[in-house]
Amino acid sequence: MRPQVHKLPSYLQDTTDYLIKSKASEPLLPDTLLVSLDVKSLYTNIPHNEGIQSCREAWEIRTVDNPPTHFLVQLLELVLKLNNFEFHGGKLPPN
Template identity: 60%
Template sequence: MPDKTPDNLSKEERSALQSLKSRDDIVIKKADKGSTVVVLDKETYMAEAQRQLSDERFYKKLDSDPTKEFSTAITKTLDDMFEKNEIGINVYETLNPIDSRPGQFYLLPKIHKEGMPGRPIVSAIGHPMEKISEFIDLHLRPHVENLPSYLKDTTNYINKTPSTCLPDHTLLVTMDVTSLYTNIPHDEGIEACREVWDML
């Protein structure tokens, strides 16, 4: 049965959207914050992407796509773990990467900041590490949320703040970490996860 939901756009508006989508000289993205849609000149968008990807502190140019190599290494590790009865068949089949593809890099414009830099995002859909990341998040998230230092959002902070007046000489500050995820050292990040796990 065909969907009879009425279109909330006029024919002219629908035609304008199709016209924008067909253009190859612009990029349409949602803003990093809020519900705003941003239309960018493609050259400007690509220049910002190149600026970020050229930062060798966080990114390294490769001569070839390592996706297949990653998939093979993950499968071998899972094979070894399964043979040692460290994981069952369900976990093995869930985490084993099949028909993997590389992550897709894109930017969300930060229209609230001067120069409108982009927030780098790497879509991991289909990546060899996608299911493993989801598996780790599933098991770690409940314990991380129980840490005394955990703050989900502003509302969570307000709920944790004493309703009475704060002590004298209390100083409230905010911090913004540049390139948060690319600044987390891998070894220290793994060790932090181990510490949380060992607290269980």
């Protein structure tokens, strides 16, 4: 996904990238609140169907469609829907 994410108009690489893009854009409205966050291990926390649809849309606009989008979607469904994992070694955390 990384190569596709870098091509999205909303993608910001870092603070310098943001500053360059913000200088080239319209001024922000006075009450605008800018928020930044880092995301780690997002795939366990996203709605799977919406995540798959977003990936499908990003893959559909690729200039090189090899492997085909339907194949990538099938792989993504396997990872998201048929993946078993353990949290804290399968034990519940203490109360």
